[in-house]
Amino acid sequence: MNRSKNRPAFTWMFCALAATALLGGCASVETRPVATVAASNPIVAQAQHLAKNHAALSGAERSENEQQIERLLAQLDDATLSREASALIEGDPLYNFAGRALMKRGLPLPRPFDRTSDWSFHAAQRPPAEADGYRPPMKLAVLLPSTGPAAVAAASVRDGLLAAYYGESRRRPEVHFYDTAGTPAGALSAYDKAAAEGNDFVIGPLGRDEVSALFGKGALPVPVLALNRGNTTPPSGNVSFSLTPEDEGTAAADYLAERKAKRVLAIAGDDDSQRRAVAALKQRLAARGAVVTDTVGEGTADLGPFVAKEGGVDAVFLAVKGSVGRTLVPKLALVGLADKPRAATSQLLLGTGKPEQDRVLDGIAFPSESWISGGIRGLPPAVGTAQQLPTARGPAARLFAFGYDAWQLSAYLERLAGRSDAYVAGATGVLRIDGFGNVLRTPAWSTFSSGVAVPLADASRR
The missing domain is CATH 3.40.50.2300 (Response regulator)
Structure with a gap:
């Protein structure tokens, strides 16, 4: 440590x-020889091809290429990802992508990232x-x-x-x-x-x-x-x-994916940070083989039609303030989502502070700071x-x-x-x-217990 x-x-x-x-x-693009050994796994080979050309891209094209690589690597289970990352030789441009995927899953790196001398x-x-x-x-x-x-x-x-x-x-x-x-x-x-x-x-x-x-x-x-x-x-x-907000949406996606969520209903307000959190949630869930079934407004009266769709809903993401969250929880219960994994952004803390009112938020997980949730x-x-x-x-x-x-x-x-x-x-x-x-x-995670925000033990792997 x-x-x-x-x-x-x-x-x-x-x-x-x-x-x-x-x-x-505009960020400089470092040029150096690209060292690769073709992977036998077809998914890894495809990701390797995309990574080889990544440094020459820019703007939206570069972002889309990065997302494609992440989606490909997300299809690999932990053991396969670890094994394939270990097999990549030093200098293979896919290694830094694979290493990042390992880190986000809480898995160890087989070796340090490939870096040049200017990283000193x-x-x-x-x-x-x-x-x-x-x-x-x-x-x-x-x-x-x-x-x-x-x-x-x-x-x-x-x-x-x-x-x-x-x-x-x-x-x-x-x-x-x-x-x-x-x-x-x-x-x-x-x-x-x-x-x-x-x-x-x-x-x-x-x-x-x-x-x-x-x-x-x-x-x-x-x-x-x-x-x-x-x-x-x-x-x-x-x-x-x-x-x-993107970091919180990504963290929530990982939290829900760890709990085997495949179909997530997102409920959000209309401010910029809430929209950005939902967009990041969608992107990360897609990379991990899951999907946001719908994004509905925080004032939606009836959630039933969204839950009744083919495939259903197995988790909920809330990009709302705590005062709004209190009105949403009963609606979630009415459509059978009270016992599903529920994650929120840290905005859930806003508008709270009265335990007798906030008890309704018990069990909803949200990212928090280690210092605030438990001290350092x-x-x-x-x-x-x-x-x-x-x-x-x-x-x-x-x-x-x-x-x-x-x-x-x-x-x-x-x-x-x-x-x-x-x-x-x-x-x-x-x-x-x-x-x-x-x-x-990797944020700490908190939840409400008897209306009080408390640390959530073992909420994510590190």
Whole structure:
């Protein structure tokens, strides 16, 4: 486990608040020989052919090619996927896809991902790593908006990062904050300034458009841990970390697929995050051989016609707030879905807090942050932290945990990229890096019990 040791429990709170005063101011395609040995399994051979041409694609064509590979690999059972991944020689472009599929199923990698030398994150310039892999940057730049509409959300990320930073008793880098103003132009300017001022690693930017603009530059002189997913794959040697609705939809699909769900009814509101969660759910279920039978609005009066269709429904996904969920549960019971697996997004927590009303939500699983649901070593409990820091209160607690993990990742990236068994037990969940520079998060899972949100044991494999 990669976790910092001997963290003072509350020292960081004062430091995080005091440090506020310090605040101021197209992906390149790597070409290399493609090494393959034709697979005997026809499904793997087809995926191998698609992977061989993947690096030459871009845009929608590249995304569709990636989805086709995922759908093919999803047809393999665990034992076959593990065996076929082990048989792929070093340099086979399918290996990173197969390895990611293994990671998402909670299965071990046969070897580390195939990476080039730029995945060292300039670590050779730093002092040797600690025994647990801790090897933080020498001079760290953090790109966050301190002005503009996103400044409030960024403050929670900032304070979570500072909580981890000041809670670390070992060597720490200089930290410099740069205001992106929440715009692509601001992010590009902040990055260029950070690079010119000698920072050897960058955390940020935060906005999706900002990340897209930065990754669109191609090769970057200073490696980046972006705090969102852009519209392009991170350039080689850079990493993307996010808490997006897509991640929750994907996590819910995996949760339901582990419970043998093949036909899932999705019920959602009409805001953007809810629609994005459902879209990701559909994509991941399709890759795992399942299907969303229908997506119905949260205000649908009668769910009977959707359940009565041929094949029926064997699980339910709810992309709704808790206040809406309370009205939906009786409707699910009326059509025989009360005892089926039910998963939701973390929005299920919104509008809750009164156990006598929330009992109706008992048994619905939703992704949560390890720190919020059960606590983690080195960080005081979420309830106590919220009492002292407004930026860790209510919905902002997720962003606080996100910032905490951004620091953790910056200190352990070299180990995460270089070892097949490496992970960080973070505040938002168990964190790993796939072969394409994306942080894969296995969230904690929670449910309601007697109207109170509690950790859900053994909800997912790790």
